[in-house]
Amino acid sequence: MKAVLPKHVPHVGASWRAILIGLLLIPPNTYWIMDSAGQGYPTTVSLYFNVVFCIFVIVVVNYLLTRVSSRFSVKQGELLTIYIMLAIASSVAGHDMLRVLIPMIPHAFWYASPENDWADLFHRFVPSWIAVSDRKFLTDYYRGESDFYQWEVIQVWLKPILAWGSFLCLMLFLMLCINNLVRKQWTENEKLSYPIIQLPLELTIGGGTSGILKNRIMWVGFTIAGVIDILNGLNFLFPSVPSLGGKLYDLRPFFSHPPLSAIGWTPIAVFPFAVGLAFFIPLDLSFSCWFFYLFWKSERVIASALGMKSIPGFPFVDEQSFGAYIGLFVIAIVGTRQHLGKVVSKVLNRKSEVDDSSEPLSYRVTIIMMVSCIICITFFCRVSGMSLWVIFLFFIIYYAVSTAVTRMRAELGSPVHDLHFIGPDEMMPKMFGTRLLGAQNLTMMAYLFFCNRAYRGHPMPHQLEGFKLAERTNINNRRLLIAMLIAIIVGTFSSFWSYYHISYAEGARDWFAWRPFNRLQSWLISPRSSNYPAVIAMIIGFFVTFFLMIMRMSIFWWPFHPAGFAISSSWSMNVFWFSILVSFIIKWITLKHGGMGTHRKLIPFFFGLILGEFIIGSLWSLIGIATNLPMYRFLF
Numbered sequence: 001m002k003a004v005l006p007k008h009v010p011h012v013g014a015s016w017r018a019i020l021i022g023l024l025l026i027p028p029n030t031y032w033i034m035d036s037a038g039q040g041y042p043t044t045v046s047l048y049f050n051v052v053f054c055i056f057v058i059v060v061v062n063y064l065l066t067r068v069s070s071r072f073s074v075k076q077g078e079l080l081t082i083y084i085m086l087a088i089a090s091s092v093a094g095h096d097m098l099r100v101l102i103p104m105i106p107h108a109f110w111y112a113s114p115e116n117d118w119a120d121l122f123h124r125f126v127p128s129w130i131a132v133s134d135r136k137f138l139t140d141y142y143r144g145e146s147d148f149y150q151w152e153v154i155q156v157w158l159k160p161i162l163a164w165g166s167f168l169c170l171m172l173f174l175m176l177c178i179n180n181l182v183r184k185q186w187t188e189n190e191k192l193s194y195p196i197i198q199l200p201l202e203l204t205i206g207g208g209t210s211g212i213l214k215n216r217i218m219w220v221g222f223t224i225a226g227v228i229d230i231l232n233g234l235n236f237l238f239p240s241v242p243s244l245g246g247k248l249y250d251l252r253p254f255f256s257h258p259p260l261s262a263i264g265w266t267p268i269a270v271f272p273f274a275v276g277l278a279f280f281i282p283l284d285l286s287f288s289c290w291f292f293y294l295f296w297k298s299e300r301v302i303a304s305a306l307g308m309k310s311i312p313g314f315p316f317v318d319e320q321s322f323g324a325y326i327g328l329f330v331i332a333i334v335g336t337r338q339h340l341g342k343v344v345s346k347v348l349n350r351k352s353e354v355d356d357s358s359e360p361l362s363y364r365v366t367i368i369m370m371v372s373c374i375i376c377i378t379f380f381c382r383v384s385g386m387s388l389w390v391i392f393l394f395f396i397i398y399y400a401v402s403t404a405v406t407r408m409r410a411e412l413g414s415p416v417h418d419l420h421f422i423g424p425d426e427m428m429p430k431m432f433g434t435r436l437l438g439a440q441n442l443t444m445m446a447y448l449f450f451c452n453r454a455y456r457g458h459p460m461p462h463q464l465e466g467f468k469l470a471e472r473t474n475i476n477n478r479r480l481l482i483a484m485l486i487a488i489i490v491g492t493f494s495s496f497w498s499y500y501h502i503s504y505a506e507g508a509r510d511w512f513a514w515r516p517f518n519r520l521q522s523w524l525i526s527p528r529s530s531n532y533p534a535v536i537a538m539i540i541g542f543f544v545t546f547f548l549m550i551m552r553m554s555i556f557w558w559p560f561h562p563a564g565f566a567i568s569s570s571w572s573m574n575v576f577w578f579s580i581l582v583s584f585i586i587k588w589i590t591l592k593h594g595g596m597g598t599h600r601k602l603i604p605f606f607f608g609l610i611l612g613e614f615i616i617g618s619l620w621s622l623i624g625i626a627t628n629l630p631m632y633r634f635l636f
Contacts, residue, residue, distance in 0.1 A: 015081070019483045022082040025054055026086065039631055048086075084484065092492050097450065099512075171373075180361050212608075229634055270582055271575075278580040286584040314533070326401070401419065423453075430528075434524075434527045
């Protein structure tokens, strides 16, 4: 049945009070993320522990308030509005977005030297308004023990902050527009399950006073995970205290001789929150995650045994994964084609019967805004020196992968989807060669590395999950859109503030800024031609995904999911594959011998595993930030 907001409740959930609380919490959260190096990385899995921690604290405070007077209590829709705002703002600040971009802004000029020859190779291709080049000015920034709050300092950073901040806001608003086009089909018509939102949804029932916090089984899971994290944290500080896991144990030393040595880094560990998250994904996906992870390892071993490791990049695992994600995008669009056809008819014909009155934006306005965003993004990149055909292809690939990730999250709730180094900035040089792209395009693509290094903390799935939460709890979509826009803007610019505040006090952190410029240097010194084996691997990954989908639709017992093939090669799967295997075994045994009734009864326990590790892990992280000392981190 179609969810329609009652007219007598015009702004359920997304109240101005909720938006204000979310607004006030965004700056400390972006600071938490920017200062969390060595204290855990909140945005490297699908559910952010810093956001869950904030909502948990508000729920506890809300419970205490209700004991005094229900007038001051925060309702579920308001809590979820705050959750959505914090999740989107955290994505912007996160480990694979502004934490990559901001250190890159001055990096190419501060670290230029006669040895790397960056000045002669590409400095002339870098527009002055997207970077800071004055080495004398940058001394205090890199050295620290200085003051950011000086006008002469702020005005130097102001131009790149406004340029990149506006560009990023445009990118995220375009994502909102795409989500607006598919929201009704994926949320209301197909009724996708959105597993990632289940914990915040259950946590906030009745403002938190009647949700899972009143479930005893949940507190059993919470206690188990919490005690494990407390012991592991104490073990980190005092090695004499015994630990209960919490570390990565590498299996590689057991395979020291060729060809088995080609297996590479293969850690094994069990994390309670990862077991909990994997419990909510379909069995065929959890099976496919660990099965294809071992499959990729086997590929490397077989390649070594056959003497094919001499081929650079073989067996092209990243390229196969890239093709798989493009395949998932095509499958998603094919499945949504009828709805998109209705959207087009609504845009072209005002009298169309398609109802978009409950959408965040009308379809006509959405298309206008999409075109405007595309024009502005194209203008930004064009004045930066990129060719039009490179701009269009680059962002078509980027948004195709982004949409595939969003669909996968909505349908299956994958706990990880990092896609390290398989964005358009890596794949286009392999497809076309660096000579055809040229130095100007390659230089700008180096700066666009910030949104393509990995896709773990991608904001687009959180936007769509926000609209699903609105549909489940009767939040006004249009007021929620305002909350999202505020989160995007405030999250973006508060991230810049957080990073510069920390840098001028403690010295700037380079993080991942070396990679794109070292890669650019390599491309310009040693131009590459098209990498045909890599392109073939992309095509193979694309068709394998289609084959797996056809088999899944044709044979009811088919155990392999195409999304598992796509995500299993990611870096994060190294860390979590064994936790997913453990969760798969538990869920399989539960369903086989206990049935759906037992499965439903166990759900609160697995919520507790997630919540317990997130809350105690967050406390360790905050203690580390407060004391400026490394602490135990449960999330690598």
